[in-house]
Every structure is written in structure tokens, then in C-alpha cells.
Amino acid sequence: MNAPQPHRVWNQEAQRRQARLQRSVPFAHGKEVAPADMVSLLEALLEPGDRVCLEGNNQKQADFLSESLAACSPQRVHDLHLVQSVLALPSHMELFEKGIARRLDFSFAGPQAHRLARLVQSHSIEIGAIHTYLELFGRYFIDLTPQVCLIAAQAADAEGNLYLGSNTEDTPVIVEATAFKSGIVIAQVNERVDRLPRVDIPAGWVDFFVVAPTSNHIEPLFTRDPRHITEIQVLMAMMAIKGIYAEYGVERLNHGIGFDTAAIELLLPTYGASLGLKGKVARHWALNPHPTLIPAIEAGFVERVHSFGSEVGMEAYVAARPDVFFTGADGSLRSNRAFCQTAGLYACDMFIGSTLQMDLAGNSSTATLGRITGFGGAPNMGSDARGRRHASPAWLKAGRERSGGGTQVRGQKLVVQTVETWHEPHHPTFVERLDAWQLMEDMGMALPPIMIYGDDVSHVVTEEGIANLLLCRSPEEREQAIRGVAGYTPVGRARDRTLVENLRDRGVIRRPEDMGIDVRDATRDLLAARSIKDLVRASGGLYQPPKQFRNW
Amino acid sequence: MMTSAPQSFREASARLRVQGLLDAGSFTEWLGPARRITSPHLAALDAPVSFDDGVVVGQGLLEAQLVVVIAQEGLFNGGAVGEVHGAKIRGALLRAIEVRARAVLLCVDSGGVRLHEANAGLIAISEIMRALFAAQAAGIPVIALVGGTCGAFGGMGIVARLCDALLISEEGRLGLSGPEVIETVKGVEEFDSRDRALVWRITGGKIRRTLGEATLLLDDDIAAFRAAAAKEMMGSKTMGDSPRQRGLSPDALQTLEAAQRHLEARAALDPGIRDGQQVWQHMGLGEEVALMDPAEFNRCLEARER
Structure with missing residues (x-):
């Protein structure tokens, strides 16, 4: 039997964490950091080669923290290894162009796809792997655990408790992996309040927070204006509903985000109902709160929806339909990308x-x-x-x-x-x-x-x-x-x-005729809503679409 | 049809509109597609032509009454009026007098004159106006239906305003110069034609109804247009009772005075008002206007007009 080695130190990570916190003291008042001090704080606590998760979601972006990191001196902060689900902002790419970050493990780079390809071809970036969301989240707990994470929340209180708002997205999984492995958690919030509507992240897991000069950016990614749905998409939606939803009795499902599936959502209360499918198909969903789902919810087709994130403008509608959506005691949506992806994989x-x-x-x-x-x-x-x-x-x-x-x-x-x-x-x-x-x-x-x-x-x-x-x-x-x-x-x-x-x-x-579908019936008149305004009306005025989708 | 979903007027073709407006199976088309009467000007320019030159004309029954119907096809050159297109409309209006039609239904869906045909198109517009006056003078009410994707602009915007009644959907638009034309001539600072909300607040059905330029605001539903057109037709109880006809009758003075009062009230509006939203604010209405459905909106305005 070997006796435990007496000289081995078992809490080196915790000691390193303490050293980082010590170096940060001059730049924070307790947990609160002034926006002007954020660059200095990051320069003080980051070390070359650190694994950093800069919360970039599908929708919500820690944009102030990203810009602060990009403003750090590459002499002091360099060769970081970014582990984040989405590269969406120009400042994400700047990190690599300036040499602040060198290596990347990620899932999605939609808006920056072109710039990323150029960085790869010029050898300015090393890509570890391109993941699906669940793979990357899984690796946060195995071999890609962040040493520092920079996250976005709606509000903080004086102690540093966080309220995440409707767009929870990746935040819980990032914080869980970082906070419980001696990492540093830094949050940007839109506002500091005396009392949070609900506590989504307890203060004990949060090291620093900053009230960002402007609210974090959220894109309305899932709003599809019904006026762009074509008759071909209506026809395909009819075939899908009759030939697959009805045929297999699909009750639990996930939809993509394109116009093809928006057409299906808008056909359920009309064509789907005419086939007698209400209560028989499409009852339980893993889906963001798509505005085009409103008529099917109102018609009683959709019984339950769990969401990855949220959608701009759907807040009041979701809060008024707690039987359908997952909401907190305060009434606002609770989303969670990791759990909803799991639901989509295993429960649909x-x-x-x-x-x-x-x-x-x-x-x-x-x-x-x-x-x-x-x-x-x-x-x-x-x-x-x-x-x-x-x-x-x-x-x-x-x-x-x-x-x-x-x-x-x-x-x-x-x-x-x-x-x-x-x-x-x-x-x-x-x-x-x-x-x-x-x-x-x-x-x-x-x-x-x-x-x-x-x-x-x-x-x-x-x-x-x-x-x-x-x-x-x-x-x-x-x-x-x-x-x-x-x-x-x-x-x-x-x-x-x-x-x-x-x-x-x-x-x-x-073929359509093999399923008893007459292609001449495939007209836009079958859509339960033909415009954004129809969706607003279907919601009883609760849905408040962003400006770019309004014609009033 | 497998559901009773409303059939969109805006999204229907000119032929589907005609079919939905008239009593089933009652339509007879004049100079139909098989005649292939197309535009010689477009052919000369090697531009695509359409078998009906973008307008459907003919006669049929509305609630068992003989009517003449004219429907522009917005999908062909934006419903623009060329020589053949204009001649078909003019001919249909004159034919209405000959067949003693109870009314003419004019579905306007047009950006105005077809630029390829320039002078021929402009002359066509004036001929349409003369024919329209002739029909009205013969006691036949002409009812404009505006709810297509192109709206009623340019010369056809004027023609629409000459009609005895103008029925418009919320999505319908009415104006002289279209938004793109204003932007091109005056710059984007004057009018941003891509700001859809602005375009509708200035040219859309709701503001046109508010300003008294449209008779009634309707749902985007062919059946709603049919019902409203039938009501307008029946409202002019007998032949010779069109409002224009009344304008020549002993109570002409009252009619003219009412129109004068309306214009004076409009002229008295703050000249700083540049937007429908400001008109509604001036009337003490707030943002709720945007989401009112047509029936609610008509009731709201009627209550104020009383």
C-alpha cells in the first residue's frame, strides 16, 4: 500500500483562482466593476493560454464584455483558447485578428462565417473542432472547462445575484462548469435593481458584474413574416401534415426555423384541423417561441412548449400563456438551451x-x-x-x-x-x-x-x-x-x-395525389395568418413585433 | 375548399377576384385570353406581353343584378395602363351604359401609366375618365375596389377618386405619386419607401378612410368586398340615383356645401402634420388605431363623424 504523498498540493486551481481575485481588487468595488475599469480588470486576471468562454449565444450576446476583451493589450492578454457556442459579433473575430485569442472550439458562426474562413486560410486561428451544442456543453465538463467565463444577464442585485430574463440560453451550463471548477464568472447586466424578479444564478457563483453602458444585443432570429410564405411551401406543408404528422401520430416534435416549417405551424389550425388532427399531433414541442406558432397555440393544437431561448416581442404573450410555456414564479419565460437540446434529442x-x-x-x-x-x-x-x-x-x-x-x-x-x-x-x-x-x-x-x-x-x-x-x-x-x-x-x-x-x-x-391532396387547394388562403399583423391579432395584441416587421 | 378561411383579395389574381365578386358562374369575359389582344408597344420593345394586357373586363351578376366588372392584374407590369389595357377599361365603361348595367365594379390594382407606352397610356387615362363620367351621367354608379398589391397610384389613383364609392382594405393603398417615385425624385430624407410602416401610415387604407377619401375600410377578404360592393349598389336605389346624379339634383347645393366643409376642416389641420399617426393623434386617437380591425375602425370613425 502506498501512503498518500505528503508534498502534493491538491488545491492548485483554487489557489490560482485566489491569485486572480487578488490581482483584480484594485478594479472592483466588491463584485461591481465600473464599465471604464473592465479592460483593466480583464488584463489583471487573465493569463496567457486561458480557456475563456465569452458568452455568444444564438440570440443574446455579452457584447460589452466582448468589446472590453478585444480592447485588452495583446502584450498582456494573448493566446487565449475560446470555448463558446456562437461567434456572432465582429469583436469576436477581432480577438483572433489581434492575437488576443489563438485557438477556438465552437458550434456556430453564421454571421461571421466568411471572416472565420479567411482567418483559417491565413493561419491566424487554430480550430479545435466544430461541435453541436450538446457536444460542446458536454466538453465544458470534461476537457474544455473554462477558467474564465464572460456572460450576459438581464439584471443583478447588490449582492451579485443574477436574473437572466427570457433569454437564458447557454448561461446556466457555462456558469455551472466554470464556477464549480475554480473558475472566474464575470457578468454584464442591463440594469442593477434592488430586488430581482427571480434569482437564476446565485451570487455565490458570480465573482464580478458590470452594468453595461447599453443593453445586450438580442436578434429576432425566429420571426418569419407569413407574407413571404409561398404556395409551394403551403403544398409541402400539406404533404408533411397529411403524409407524416397524421400517418405516424407525431405528438412530440421540434421544428426548424425556416419558412417551410413556419408554413406547417400556420397550417395546423386550418388544414390540420380539417383532417381532425387537433389533440392527436403536434402537442408537445421543443421550440423557441416562434410568432408563427401563435395561431396553433390559440386553437388548442399546441399544449406545451419548452424553449432554447426566447424571441424578441413574444415576452408578454408568453407570460400570458403559462400553461403552454415554461415560466418562472415572476411570470417571465424560462428557457435553457442545454435542457431543450436534450429534450429535442431524447424526448421528441x-x-x-x-x-x-x-x-x-x-x-x-x-x-x-x-x-x-x-x-x-x-x-x-x-x-x-x-x-x-x-x-x-x-x-x-x-x-x-x-x-x-x-x-x-x-x-x-x-x-x-x-x-x-x-x-x-x-x-x-x-x-x-x-x-x-x-x-x-x-x-x-x-x-x-x-x-x-x-x-x-x-x-x-x-x-x-x-x-x-x-x-x-x-x-x-x-x-x-x-x-x-x-x-x-x-x-x-x-x-x-x-x-x-x-x-x-x-x-x-x-405524390400529392397519392395522399389525396389536390395541388389546386394549396393556396395561401390556408394560412392561419398571412401577415405579421394577423399574428398580432391572433395573440390578442400581446405579441409586439420588432419595428422591422411592422407595417404600422 | 376544405376550410372556410377568408380568401385574400390582396393575394388573389384579377380573375380570382372577379370570380369571387360575382354570383357563381355568371361572368362573361369580353376580349378574353383566347383573343390574344396584346400590347403592340411592348412587342415592339421586345418586352413580355400578356394575353389580356393585364386587365379583365366583362359582365356578370352581383346579387342577381347585371353589373360590368373591370379588374386590373397587378402582377403584370404593376397593373400599369397601356393603350390596349386602357381601351379595354374605357370600352367596358361605355358598354355598361349600353347594357344598362346596375353598377360598374372597378378593381384598381395599378401603379399608373405604363412607362413603355408613355403618351398612349396618358391618353388612355383621360379616355377612362371621360368614359367614367359618361357612365355616371347615365346614372350608373362606379364602385372602386382597392386592395391589391400595387394599390391605386398615378392616373389610376385619380380615377379611383372619381368613383361614386371607394372600398379599400387596410392593406390597400391610394395616392398620386407612389412611394418609390417620391423617394427617387425628392430623396430618401423626404420619403423612405422601404419604411413599410411609414408607407402605410401615409397611403394605406386606414388613413385614406380617415381623411374621407375612401368610403369604407374592409377586411382583406373577397367576400367582404363583394358584400360591401353589393350594399353600395343597392344603396343607389334606382337607376339614376348615383351620387353624381344627385349632384345635379335640387339638393346639389347641400351636397356641395358638405364637401366644402370637409375640405375646410382638412385645410385647417396643422400644416406640420406629415404622417397618419399625427392625424390620429390630432383626433385624440392613440396607437390602438394600428390594431383595430376594419369593422371596429369604421365604427370608431362613424361615431366621430356624427
Whole structure:
């Protein structure tokens, strides 16, 4: 038996934390930091090579802290390793351009995708990996634990308790990983108040807070103006509802954020109700509070919604519908990206969303050349959770179809891709080879950035019909099933007509008329709301859309 | 139809509007698509032509009464008036006198004159005006229906205001120069045509109804337009009872005096008012105006007008 080594120090991380706090003393009054002192505080406590999480969410951004970090002297603060879900702000990219940060592990870089690709090509940045949200959150607790996190909250009280507001998003998971591993938690808040509506992060987990000069920026990312929904999207929504929602009895689901799925949300209370589906499908949702969901909520279709984040303008509506949304005792929305992603992965029977490109194996990608966009949430929800054990009728039926009459030991999640055959003129959605392969070569990546793996996809919906990939028995059949709904794209025109007709006879491919849908009925008049104003009216005036969506 | 959802007037084509406005199956089109009477000017410029030159004209029944209907197609060149297009409208108005129609329904959906046809288009507008006066003088009320995506602008904005009644949806717009034209000529500081809220506060159905330029504000629903048009038609109890006709009758003086009072009240408004919002504020109405539905809005205005 070896005796414990007496000289080994077991709390080096805690000691390092104390040293950081000591160095910060001149720049803070207790926990509160004046905005003008934030750069000095960061320079004092950060050390070269630190792993830093700079809270960049899908929506909420710690923009003041990001600008403060970018204003630090690269002589004092350099070679940081950023571990954050979203790179959205120009100041995020400045960190790399100035050498303040060198390495990056992230999920999504939508707005900065182009600049990020240029940094990679000029070797100004090292990318560890591009993750899905849940993977990155998981790694916060394994090998990417932040030493310092810079987060955004709505309000703080004198002690440093935080109220996160409707947009909780990533904050709890970031703080949990940092605060309980001897890290430093710094928050920017919009206001300091005497009494918080509710405490979302206790003061004991927070080291410093600053009242930012301007409120943190939040983008209305999930507002889709119904006036832009086309009749083709209405037709595809009718097929999805009749051919998939009704057919499988999908009660628990997640939707993408495009116009295709907004059309489905607006068709549930009209077309869905006419099929007698109320109370039978689309009851429980993992979804942000999409404004286009309002009519389906009001009609009683939607019973419950848990959200990743929030949506600008939906605050009062959500607060008035606590039976539907998750709210705090104060009445405001409680969202949580990590939990909602878990719910989307394990507790939902269907994901339906759109993509820019799909190949003949059903792999899909939103990658375009010269841009590194990353992944975000779709791959977690758009994948079959192979660890799942609990059964539901939809999951069992899909599993039965995949097993083809053989012994069934598991079900299958429905992963539906709904796409028009051309996503814009001269750009077919269906391709022989994804641009992602070229991007992999250009950027020196290990793998092509595929958003949804083809072997997870159960159905492809286009204006030409539905291809049920669960019923395909070979890669050749799968290829012909996809070609068979690919319309007049080069991929679609290269179909084997006989094989495609065989697949149609077997119900692998179904056209609108096979489902009893008359394409002439697919008009915008079926939409429960045709404008943003209709949504406001449906909400009884509770939904308050941002200015750019109003025509009044 | 599988649901009773309202059918949008704004989003319907000219033909669907005609179909929805008239008694089922009663429409007979004049110079229909099969005749292929297209614009020689567009053809000369090698620009696309349309089989009906962007306007549908014909006769049919509204509540079993014979009416002439004219519907511009906003999707073809913004409903702009060219030589053939204008001649079809003029001819239909004159034909209404010949067939002794109970009313003319004029669905305006136009940015004005078709620039490709310049003078021919301008002449067409004046001919439409003369034909419209002739129909009115014959005692046939002409009812303008404004609710398409192009609104009623330029020459067709004037034509719409000459009608006996002007029915407009909240989404409908009415004006002389369109927002883009004003921005091009006067600059974005004068009028930002991309500020949709501003465009509607200045040209939209609600402010036009408020200023008395539209007779009634309607839901964006073809059935609502049909019902309102039928009511206007029936309101002029017999032939020869159009408001224009009344203008020539013994109570003409009263009619003119009422119009004068209305114009004086409008002229007395603060010249600093540049926006619909300010008009409503001046009337003591707040932001609630924006979300009032048409029925509520009409009631609110009628109560004030009394």
C-alpha cells in the first residue's frame, strides 16, 4: 500500500483562482466593476493560454464584455483558447485578428462565417473542432472547462445575484462548469435593481458584474413574416401534415426555423384541423417561441412548449400563456438551451427542417464555399438517439418500417428534411457531391461539415412528393427514392423511371395525389395568418413585433 | 375548399377576384385570353406581353343584378395602363351604359401609366375618365375596389377618386405619386419607401378612410368586398340615383356645401402634420388605431363623424 504523498498540493486551481481575485481588487468595488475599469480588470486576471468562454449565444450576446476583451493589450492578454457556442459579433473575430485569442472550439458562426474562413486560410486561428451544442456543453465538463467565463444577464442585485430574463440560453451550463471548477464568472447586466424578479444564478457563483453602458444585443432570429410564405411551401406543408404528422401520430416534435416549417405551424389550425388532427399531433414541442406558432397555440393544437431561448416581442404573450410555456414564479419565460437540446434529442419523436444541399445518400449540409458556418442545434435534434429506450407509437412505427419485418429491438426517430428542389435559381438543392467536401479540402478539416447524416434521415419532402427512406432496402433504392422527388434538377432528371415507378407502387415515394391532396387547394388562403399583423391579432395584441416587421 | 378561411383579395389574381365578386358562374369575359389582344408597344420593345394586357373586363351578376366588372392584374407590369389595357377599361365603361348595367365594379390594382407606352397610356387615362363620367351621367354608379398589391397610384389613383364609392382594405393603398417615385425624385430624407410602416401610415387604407377619401375600410377578404360592393349598389336605389346624379339634383347645393366643409376642416389641420399617426393623434386617437380591425375602425370613425 502506498501512503498518500505528503508534498502534493491538491488545491492548485483554487489557489490560482485566489491569485486572480487578488490581482483584480484594485478594479472592483466588491463584485461591481465600473464599465471604464473592465479592460483593466480583464488584463489583471487573465493569463496567457486561458480557456475563456465569452458568452455568444444564438440570440443574446455579452457584447460589452466582448468589446472590453478585444480592447485588452495583446502584450498582456494573448493566446487565449475560446470555448463558446456562437461567434456572432465582429469583436469576436477581432480577438483572433489581434492575437488576443489563438485557438477556438465552437458550434456556430453564421454571421461571421466568411471572416472565420479567411482567418483559417491565413493561419491566424487554430480550430479545435466544430461541435453541436450538446457536444460542446458536454466538453465544458470534461476537457474544455473554462477558467474564465464572460456572460450576459438581464439584471443583478447588490449582492451579485443574477436574473437572466427570457433569454437564458447557454448561461446556466457555462456558469455551472466554470464556477464549480475554480473558475472566474464575470457578468454584464442591463440594469442593477434592488430586488430581482427571480434569482437564476446565485451570487455565490458570480465573482464580478458590470452594468453595461447599453443593453445586450438580442436578434429576432425566429420571426418569419407569413407574407413571404409561398404556395409551394403551403403544398409541402400539406404533404408533411397529411403524409407524416397524421400517418405516424407525431405528438412530440421540434421544428426548424425556416419558412417551410413556419408554413406547417400556420397550417395546423386550418388544414390540420380539417383532417381532425387537433389533440392527436403536434402537442408537445421543443421550440423557441416562434410568432408563427401563435395561431396553433390559440386553437388548442399546441399544449406545451419548452424553449432554447426566447424571441424578441413574444415576452408578454408568453407570460400570458403559462400553461403552454415554461415560466418562472415572476411570470417571465424560462428557457435553457442545454435542457431543450436534450429534450429535442431524447424526448421528441420528430425533427423537421430544411437544408441547402442534399446528396444521393441523404447527407445534407448548409456549408457553402468560402464560409465556415458550423452546426448549432439541428444535428442534435436531427439525429436518431440510439440510446433511447422509451417507446411511443410514432417511434415504434418508424422503427418497424426500418427493420422491414425483421426482429425489432428499437424504434426510430423521424428525421424529416423539407426542401424545394431548387433553393434558388441555378442552385439545385439535390447534388451528386456536397460543397462540404470541397470546403473540407480548402480548410484542412478532418471531415466534411455535414449537418444531418443521411443514415439518420427518415423522409425527404419536396414539392414533387415524399420519399420514405425507412422503406428503402438498399443504397440503390435510397438513391432512386431521392432522385424520384428531386424534380427537374440534374439529379432528378437522372432518375431510373422504372425503378422510381416501382418505389411509388410500394409507397416509398408518394405524390400529392397519392395522399389525396389536390395541388389546386394549396393556396395561401390556408394560412392561419398571412401577415405579421394577423399574428398580432391572433395573440390578442400581446405579441409586439420588432419595428422591422411592422407595417404600422 | 376544405376550410372556410377568408380568401385574400390582396393575394388573389384579377380573375380570382372577379370570380369571387360575382354570383357563381355568371361572368362573361369580353376580349378574353383566347383573343390574344396584346400590347403592340411592348412587342415592339421586345418586352413580355400578356394575353389580356393585364386587365379583365366583362359582365356578370352581383346579387342577381347585371353589373360590368373591370379588374386590373397587378402582377403584370404593376397593373400599369397601356393603350390596349386602357381601351379595354374605357370600352367596358361605355358598354355598361349600353347594357344598362346596375353598377360598374372597378378593381384598381395599378401603379399608373405604363412607362413603355408613355403618351398612349396618358391618353388612355383621360379616355377612362371621360368614359367614367359618361357612365355616371347615365346614372350608373362606379364602385372602386382597392386592395391589391400595387394599390391605386398615378392616373389610376385619380380615377379611383372619381368613383361614386371607394372600398379599400387596410392593406390597400391610394395616392398620386407612389412611394418609390417620391423617394427617387425628392430623396430618401423626404420619403423612405422601404419604411413599410411609414408607407402605410401615409397611403394605406386606414388613413385614406380617415381623411374621407375612401368610403369604407374592409377586411382583406373577397367576400367582404363583394358584400360591401353589393350594399353600395343597392344603396343607389334606382337607376339614376348615383351620387353624381344627385349632384345635379335640387339638393346639389347641400351636397356641395358638405364637401366644402370637409375640405375646410382638412385645410385647417396643422400644416406640420406629415404622417397618419399625427392625424390620429390630432383626433385624440392613440396607437390602438394600428390594431383595430376594419369593422371596429369604421365604427370608431362613424361615431366621430356624427
